[in-house]
Amino acid sequence: MNLTLGVKVLIVVICALVSVIVGIAAMWLSHAPGTPVRPAILYGGGSFGGCMLLCLAVLQALKVL
Template sequence: MKLSFGVRVLVVIICILISVIVAMVAGFISHSPGSPISGAVLYGGGAFAGCLILCLAVLSALGVL
């Protein structure tokens, strides 16, 4: 599938936004009252990286990127 450069950039931006939403939800779920926020931020960062890698790998395998 041949997509223009602008469409590819939009697809990557959508993947980044989806990963940010997943990271925020993971951080909120992992945070417990009374504990430092740094653990939740670290957990959210790991979720962001994992989700972004997974999204980009799937799109690359499908031939979109």
């Protein structure tokens, strides 16, 4: 695909926003009341990184980026 740079940047920003939502949901689901928040934040960060990596890998395989 021959996409302009602006469209590619927009696609990457959308992937980042989806990854943030996934990370927040994972953090929220992994946190138990009465426990420290730090492990939940690390879990959410790992989920964000994994989701972002997966999104970019799929876009690269589809030759969008």
